[in-house]
Amino acid sequence: MGRKLAILGAGDVGRSVADLAGEYGHEVVALADSSSAAVDPDGIDVESTLERKVGGESVGTDDPEAVFETDYDVLVEATPTTLGDAEPGFSHVERALEADRHVVLANKGPVAERYEELQALEADSAGSVRFEATVGGAIPVLSTVEDETPQAVTAVRGVLNGTANFILTRMAAEGLDYEHVLAEAQDLGVAEADPTFDVDGTDAALKFVILANVLADGGFALEDADVTGIQNIPGSALDLAAEDGRTIRLIGEATREGVRVAPRLVPENGPLAVTGTRNIVQIETKNAGSLHSSGRGAGGPETATAVLSDVGRLPEL
Amino acid sequence: MGRKLAILGAGDVGRSVADLAGEYGHEVVALADSSSAAVDPDGIDVESTLERKVGGESVGTDDPEAVFETDYDVLVEATPTTLGDAEPGFSHVERALEADRHVVLANKGPVAERYEELQALEADSAGSVRFEATVGGAIPVLSTVEDETPQAVTAVRGVLNGTANFILTRMAAEGLDYEHVLAEAQDLGVAEADPTFDVDGTDAALKFVILANVLADGGFALEDADVTGIQNIPGSALDLAAEDGRTIRLIGEATREGVRVAPRLVPENGPLAVTGTRNIVQIETKNAGSLHSSGRGAGGPETATAVLSDVGRLPEL
Structure with missing residues (x-):
C-alpha cells in the first residue's frame, strides 16, 4: 500500500x-x-x-x-x-x-x-x-534478528564500517602504512575529509550498540561500548598476520551483556575477512544456527x- | 499479534x-x-x-x-x-x-x-x-528479494542443496569418489535413503524455479529448468580443479529468463564455495549491489x- x-x-x-x-x-x-x-x-x-x-x-x-x-x-x-x-x-x-x-x-x-x-x-x-x-x-540485519526473535539471538558480530575495512584491505594487499592508505581512501571518496568516527571505531560501535539495544530491549549507549580503532595498526602487524594465514579486521560484537569493537585477527580466507568497503554480519541464533549476510553497508x-x-x-x- | x-x-x-x-x-x-x-x-x-x-x-x-x-x-x-x-x-x-x-x-x-x-x-x-x-x-532469501522489490533484482544464484554440497565438499577434502561419500552421507543422516532429488539437482531446481517465479511474476515450472546433477562427477575432476585453486559446487541461477542448475567451477576461497551442508545465495540488485546470505538451508x-x-x-x- x-x-x-x-x-x-x-x-x-x-x-x-x-x-x-x-x-x-x-x-x-x-x-x-x-x-x-x-x-x-x-x-x-x-x-x-x-x-x-x-x-x-x-x-x-x-x-x-x-x-x-x-x-x-x-x-x-x-x-x-x-x-x-x-x-x-x-x-x-x-x-x-x-x-x-x-x-x-x-x-x-x-x-x-x-x-x-x-x-x-x-x-x-x-x-x-x-x-x-x-x-x-542494504544488508537485512535487523529484520533477520526480528525474524529469529531477539530473545533467540545470542550474538551479532562482524564488520560494519566500510571505510576502516577498505583501509585494512589496502594495507594488507599493498604493504602500505595507515597514513598513506588513508590519504588514498580520501582521494577516492571512500573516507571523508574528517574520517575520525570511521577509523576510531565510533561508527561501528553505534551500530553494535543499536544491535545490543534490540537484543536486550534497551540499556546501551555509545559510552557503554568498549571501542578501539585502527589508527595505530602498523603495516608490520598485517605482514605478521599474513605469514600465519590471517589478516586484521575491525570486528564488532553485540550481545545482551555488552558491545565491543576492536581490531582482531581473522582467517585470511574466512567469512569475516570481507574486502574493500563490504560489510558482513554473523547472527548467532538458538534455533537456526549461524546466519551470515554481506553486502554494501553504506551508500x-x-x-x-x-x-x-x-x-x-x-x-x- | x-x-x-x-x-x-x-x-x-x-x-x-x-x-x-x-x-x-x-x-x-x-x-x-x-x-x-x-x-x-x-x-x-x-x-x-x-x-x-x-x-x-x-x-x-x-x-x-x-x-x-x-x-x-x-x-x-x-x-x-x-x-x-x-x-x-x-x-x-x-x-x-x-x-x-x-x-x-x-x-x-x-x-x-x-x-x-x-x-x-x-x-x-x-x-x-x-x-x-x-x-x-533459515536464510532470508525471499524477504530480501521482497525488500529490494522483485523488479529491481536481476538474478539470484548460489548453492541451495546441502546434501549435494556436503558430498562435493567431502569428495574434494578426502579425495574420495562419489559412491563412497554418498554412502557416508547416508550413514550420517545427511543424505536420505533415496537421495535422487538431492543429487540429480531436482531439489535445488525447485527452489530456483520458485525464485524465477517471484522475479518474473510466474511463468516457470520444474520442466522449464535446465538441470544437471552431481552423480557423474569423478573425483579426478575435483583434483584437477584444486590444482587451479578451484573446486566444484552445484550452482543454481534464476533470472527472469530462466533457471539453470549444474556443477560449476568456483574459486576455492570464494563466497560460493561454502562447505558441508551450508547454503548460500547471492542476490544481484539494481539499487543495492550484490547481497550474499549463507546459513543452514534445511533442518x-x-x-x-x-x-x-x-x-x-x-x-x-
Missing part, C-alpha cells in the same frame, strides 16, 4: 529515498535539508527538486517547519547522526510520534543514544518506529532500499 | 513449527499427519502431541479433515513436496484460501509447479500466501523460523 513520505535530510540517503520511493509505490510529500523544504500535499516533483539540490541550491522554498504541518504517513529521519542527546534528530522523531505518525530512521543517533526514550514515545503513539537502515546499509541507494523495506513493513495506521 | 495456526504435516518442519510457535506468540489449534490430527480450538497441548508422534503413534485422534473445520488464522502447509500437480498440497492451500484464510508454505510443490494458479487463488481470497521456508531454510527448527517469520508478516485479516 502506498504511503505519503516526509523526508528530513537531503544528503545521499534522503535524496535516494526520494528518488526510489516511486518504484516502491510511495509518494514524497516533503523533502527538507537543514535550511529549507519542498512540500506539496499532492506529492512533490522529485526529479526537479533533486536537480535543484544537486545543483547547489536549497532543496525548496518552504521553511523546514512546514514538513511537520503537512499530511504525511511516515517521517523518514535521514539527517546526520549526532551523539549524546542525538539532536535535532530525536526531537524530529518525537514530534512525529506525538502526532501518531510512523517513523523510519536512517539516523543512528536516537536509536543508539536514547533507545529507552524512543521506546517510551513509541509505546504512547499509534505510530511505529523502524530503523533497518541504521545498521549495515545512498543501498541505504534507501533499507529505509523503503522498513516503510513496507509498517502496520496500517 | 498472536495467530491460530493449523499445521499440516508432522515431519521435522511441521513438528518444529508447533514446538516454536509459542516463542513467537502464536497458538497451535491443529497438527495433522497423513492419517490423523490433533485438533483443539483452544490450542492443542503441543508437548504431549509431539511426544506421542515421536514415540511412533499417530499425531492425534481426530480425522485430518477436522483441521479444515476448526477455527484457524493461518494454514501452515508442511506436507512433503510433490511434483507435477503438487497434490495433495495444492488442494490444501486452495481450501484455506477459498475460506479466506492465510497460507504459509514449507512445501515447495505448489509454488514451483502451479505458481500462476496459486496467484489467482490468492487474488480471489482475503488471505495471503507466503513461502520463505521453501527456499534456503526442522531452521526451516520453522522461516515459516514463523512469514506468519509475523501476514497482514491482519
